[in-house]
Amino acid sequence: MNTISTRPFKVLGIQQIAIGGPDKKRLQKLWVDMLGLEVTGSFQSERENVDEDICAIGRGPFKVEVDLMQPIDPEKKPAVHTTPLNHIGLWIDDLPLAVQxxxxxxxxxxxxxxxxxxxxxxxxxxxPKASEEFPIAGEGVLIELVQAPLEVVNAFARLAHQPG
Structure with missing residues (x-):
């Protein structure tokens, strides 16, 4: 198995946290009304059975997305309102290379x-679950890998070269 020194990609930081529930209005009450996150967009996908509001905390390359998700149809899969579909997203500097x-x-x-x-x-x-063929997985956590845009890659590179 390859060692850390030969890993050909970097995890740069947290891109998003996704939180699902049966009713995103209830999630908004906490995350938007009480904690002050800004709603920056929305997304719906029949294929992924998701209706989500995209919120944000922070700015520029250090902005973290907080997705508040509810299922379009609570009886269908994937079930974004159940715990296994809550997930964390990580910025990756070279997504295709990382997947390979x-x-x-x-x-x-x-x-x-x-x-x-x-x-x-x-x-x-x-x-979130390993298999015989692929013995390494999220150990119960769904992890989204996200291709970082160049501005994020450059911002993290600048941070890595600062003293302290």
Missing amino acids: WLTANGVRFAPGGIRKGAAGFDITFLH
Whole structure:
């Protein structure tokens, strides 16, 4: 297995936190009304059974998205309002290279491959459960890998070279 020193990509930071519930209005009460996050957009996908509000905290390359999700149909899968579909998103500097390397090293991905996500970035998901063929997974957590735009890659590179 490859070592950390040969990993050909970097996790730059948290891109998003996704929180699902049966009614996103209830989620908005806490995250928008009480905590003051700004609603910056919305997204709906029949295929992914999701109706979400995209909120934000922070600015520029350090903005973190907080997605408040509810299912379009509570009886269908995926069930974005159940705990397993709550997930964390990580900025990745080179998503295709990361997927290739992680797959070659036994990491299991959820079906769907790399595709456009709600915020317009290329995304893919690490499966929350391992399998015999792919023994490494999210251990119960769905993890979204998100292709970082150049401004985010550059901002994190500048931070890495600052003293302190």
